[in-house]
Amino acid sequence: MxxxxxxxxxxxxxxxxxxxxxxxxxxxxxxxxxxxxxxxxxxxxxxxxxxxxxxxxxxxxxxxxxxxxxxxxxxxxxxxxxxxxxxxxxxxxxxxxxxxxxxxxxxxxxxxxxxxxxxxxAIGPEPLDPGFTPEALGRALGRSRAAVKKVLMDQKALAGVGNIYANEALFFAGVDPSRAARALTPENHRQLHHHLVRILTQAVRASGTTIRDYRTGRGEPGNFQLELMVYGREGEPCRHCGASLAGTHAIDARITVFCYRCQT
Ligand SMILES: [Zn+2]
The missing domain is CATH 3.20.190.10 (MutM-like, N-terminal)
Incomplete structure (x- = not known):
């Protein structure tokens, strides 16, 4: 926009x-x-x-x-x-x-x-700033006992990551969305940082994700929905292992879709 x-x-x-x-x-x-x-x-x-x-x-x-x-x-x-x-x-x-x-x-x-x-x-660091490192992500997730997906979406901890991109990044990083933020390892931080930055960059390049309402500043739908791995695919086969993707609202009242086999 x-x-x-x-x-x-x-x-x-x-x-x-x-x-x-x-x-x-x-x-x-x-x-x-x-x-x-x-x-x-x-x-x-x-x-x-x-x-x-x-x-x-x-x-x-x-x-x-x-x-x-x-x-x-x-x-x-x-x-x-x-x-x-x-x-x-x-x-x-x-x-x-x-x-x-x-x-x-x-x-x-x-x-x-x-x-x-x-x-x-009052807002956390921008994931696309050059200074945003895996260590900065680790600091943003901090000592929180809350589910990592909930903390990723908390704008006070980290800026700009919404439900769709949180679901996608956790899938690629192989991290269970319900895991306590503070329990993530430095390797988890490294993976999650890499995929967050990659997914946000690709999504911006594709003019965003349109499930229903979102329009670009030219009034057109975005294109990133074509590349989604988990969001909106509850019950469909995981594109990595074939297991049926699970969906839950238990973490933060928003839909979380994940693969119980790939995200351990
Ligand atoms: Zn899988």
Whole structure:
């Protein structure tokens, strides 16, 4: 989303702003957001964990799209965009930036420098940063007795790893998702680090994973779902050993799919 939107938004000025629902806002009122955005100029886009960060010459517009959010820049919004476009901003080139969210599970923040620092400092390291090593992964998993899959998905421990990629990385690393995070060996850290970085890199290259709702910044589905080994394959044969893949909601209330034979 960030890569697709960055060239279309960078350097643009926000002219008029429509916010249809305030329930997506966190820490800012509808009035403060719309007043603040009007007239602001976009300096650039980046990503932190699962958030798109739109830096302006005033504050940062931080959008967490959640399960059903998407963002586009369009010449002409469709009726669907008008219905579900929670935040619509007319740009100075007459295009419109649309944050579209059918179920409004996403979050929008409007943060000054100190607020952004606090927000970012509360999130764990980025797995795709060059400084992220197997040892850093070991530190992120720490002394926790919680299941390793739960800790991997905890944004305070590690940034940006959601359910799909946690399931996939644990499969390739041969680690039982229910194992206590602190019980992993340095070899487990090495394997898990290698596969997390590899899977995230390939998934980004494939424009993400679309099971149902996710769309890229061009409004298209991602392609990484074509390469999934375990997620969404409960009851199907393991692609490594042929055993029937197991599924459980017991670890973190989300679906965990794993091979009891390959992940010991
Ligand atoms: Zn297997």
């Amino acid at each position: 960030v890569r697709d939107n960055a060239p279309l938004l960078t350097g643009r000025r926000f002219e008029s702003v429509v916010l249809t629902h305030a329930d997506v806002l966190t820490g800012v009122s509808a009035r403060a957001l719309t007043t603040g955005l009007r007239g602001a100029r976009v300096l650039g886009l980046s990503r932190r964990a699962k958030n798109a960060v739109i830096a302006t010459d005033r504050r940062r517009l931080v959008i967490q799209p959640g399960m059903t959010g998407a963002m586009f820049v369009k010449r002409k919004p469709t009726p669907d965009d008008l219905k579900y476009g929670v935040l619509r901003i007319l740009l100075d080139d007459r295009r419109t930036f649309i944050y579209h969210d059918v179920r409004r599970l996403g979050r929008i923040r409007w943060l000054d420098d100190a607020g952004y620092r606090r927000f970012s400092n």
